[in-house]
Amino acid sequence: MSAAALPAAAPRPVSGRGLASYALLGLPLAMTALPINILLPDFYARETGLALTIIGLVLLATRVVDAVADPLLGTWVDAQKGRGGYLRPILVAAPVLARAGVGKSRAEFAEAALFTHKGLSGPAILQVSSYWKRGEEIGITFLPAAASDWLIAAKRDRPRAHLRALLREHLPDRLADALADKLGLDRELGNLSDSALRAAQARLADWRFAPSGTEGFAKAEVTSGGISTAELSSQTMEAKRVPGLYAIGEAVDVTGWLGGYNFQWAWASGHACGSALAHQD
Numbered sequence: 001m002s003a004a005a006l007p008a009a010a011p012r013p014v015s016g017r018g019l020a021s022y023a024l025l026g027l028p029l030a031m032t033a034l035p036i037n038i039l040l041p042d043f044y045a046r047e048t049g050l051a052l053t054i055i056g057l058v059l060l061a062t063r064v065v066d067a068v069a070d071p072l073l074g075t076w077v078d079a080q081k082g083r084g085g086y087l088r089p090i091l092v093a094a095p096v097l098a099r100a101g102v103g104k105s106r107a108e109f110a111e112a113a114l115f116t117h118k119g120l121s122g123p124a125i126l127q128v129s130s131y132w133k134r135g136e137e138i139g140i141t142f143l144p145a146a147a148s149d150w151l152i153a154a155k156r157d158r159p160r161a162h163l164r165a166l167l168r169e170h171l172p173d174r175l176a177d178a179l180a181d182k183l184g185l186d187r188e189l190g191n192l193s194d195s196a197l198r199a200a201q202a203r204l205a206d207w208r209f210a211p212s213g214t215e216g217f218a219k220a221e222v223t224s225g226g227i228s229t230a231e232l233s234s235q236t237m238e239a240k241r242v243p244g245l246y247a248i249g250e251a252v253d254v255t256g257w258l259g260g261y262n263f264q265w266a267w268a269s270g271h272a273c274g275s276a277l278a279h280q281d
Ligand SMILES: Cc1cc2nc3c(=O)[nH]c(=O)nc-3n(C[C@H](O)[C@H](O)[C@H](O)COP(=O)(O)OP(=O)(O)OC[C@H]3O[C@@H](n4cnc5c(N)ncnc54)[C@H](O)[C@@H]3O)c2cc1C
Pocket: 220, 221, 222, 248, 249, 250, 251, 256, 259, 260, 261, 262, 263, 264, 266
């Protein structure tokens, strides 16, 4: 099998050139802050009456404290445990296909998923969470761009390779290892039966998870449910059965995907309602 049969966009460690290009892009940003850095000490000196040297030393000290405190705080936070384990995200998945819901309310999203000690997260999971109901499973396709019989082809082309190594070529190492451990095919591909490889392919294409719950309101970005849109005028947001009562935004049974749709809905419905009230006799 050629590696090209798998998604070319699968994540790999960032190269030196990649890092340099990030830094280059950051340069203009840093330069826009330069005038502020030059003018601020003078402003502070004038306002406080302190010598410019003192102001400079104080600002330098804040930078030093920042440089020391930031990594220390990050390390401390990484070491903290939440209810389900460490708070630190341990595994970042490649783009996946994630799906949830049944029948008409079934939906599938091609986004990134994050695998943490605490559970599943990331855009793909946030998206499907709006369609998931307690007790149901969600399905995840790892390597969504892989050809349908990619493991069989790999067995033919690279019989000495191990599934773990193959997965590591296209997924973050810890995720690849976790999946390989679950699949349990710890032999050279050439020594594995086609049916075992097809079963692994099928599992990778539709890995089932049964979430035990969500993080609840404390972490929710949008609520599902609310006042039925059928009960409201779409022109004014006024309740059809209770004149003078209006409902907008989150109060209404409208749930947007990630990407600003909830803000859009809140503002649009608020604008419709506000305009209607302003034009009342
Ligand atoms: C962490 C987070 C991230 C989000 N990110 C995005 C995003 O990136 N894009 C996006 O589109 N949406 C996002 N959302 C969703 C979006 O913020 C909401 O859908 C939107 O703000 C809803 O607007 P709203 O006016 O209906 O409600 P709210 O913004 O919740 O406003 C309701 C207001 O009513 C006030 N209030 C409540 N009770 C009373 C009372 N009894 N008396 C007086 N005032 C009261 C509250 O204090 C609040 O100010 C995010 C939400 C969260 C929590």
